[in-house]
Amino acid sequence: MSDDIKNFLHQYINLSSDIVSIFEDLVVFTELEPSEFLTKIGEFPNDFFIIKSGIIRSYLLNENGTEATRAFFTAGDITGASSAMMRRMPSEVNYQALTKVTGYKGDFYKFLELTLQYHELSLFYIKTLENAYLKAENIILDVSTLSATERYLDLKKRIPNIDDLITQRNIASYLNISPVQLSRIRKKLINEKLF
Structure with missing residues (x-):
């Protein structure tokens, strides 16, 4: 696990080995089967997910029940119903494995507590939010142009x-x-x- 987590963290920011160890203690290796949900619409999510292998999609249901896929997440991505967790509200989006997925699941709220204790983790959190914003902006730009x-x-x-x-x-x-x-x-x- 050490190399997986270290490599994931270092794609955003170089962290000390102590901070990497603290983060490793927060996450647990998890496998999702195809069609298994990480989060469903209406659920109060707690977990983020770091993908080691496989594909997860986020999707909505429109008024007539048709699925509208918003994004695909693959190896090296972090995913989960972030906006729902940040707002402490039920998810408005489904997160579903499309293939067998392996990765690391962690408690978002415990992670937030750690960001208050460790400045390096706060910087990591900011980098992940910046990355998510840029990806969302690119999706909007692509759909528009x-x-x-x-x-x-x-x-x-x-x-x-x-x-x-x-x-x-x-x-x-x-x-x-x-x-x-x-x-x-x-x-x-x-x-x-x-x-």
């Missing part, structure tokens, strides 16, 4: 084997298009030899 084909190609750059890992329905939901439209995009890209 890129076509579905461009967003699909960007997704393939980030997760090259995404088509082999999750359903076309989930990919289409993320792109905010129908599975039929995704099929047409894929066929066109194959015909143009773009992948």
Whole structure:
């Protein structure tokens, strides 16, 4: 576990070995099966999750019950219903494993207590929030300016084997298009030899 956690923390900020040990004591290795939920809409979440392997998605349900995937989280990402935990409210978003997922689960509220005791952990927390903000801003920018084909190609750059890992329905939901439209995009890209 030591190298996993140390490498994860150091992608944000270099922390002393003492602080790494304190953080390691906070988290526990966890496995999620495909379709298992980390958090469901309406639940009061307590845990954040650091992904070692696999894919987790966050998604909403619109008025007619259709799923709208907001984001995919992969190895090296931290995920969980952060806004719900920060506001101490029920989650408005589902967080679900799409593949077998391994990683480390930790109690968000215990982590917050530690940030009050250890300045280095406070700096780490700020870095994770900055990172989450920048990712959210990029998603909004992409949805506002890129076509579905461009967003699909960007997704393939980030997760090259995404088509082999999750359903076309989930990919289409993320792109905010129908599975039929995704099929047409894929066929066109194959015909143009773009992948």
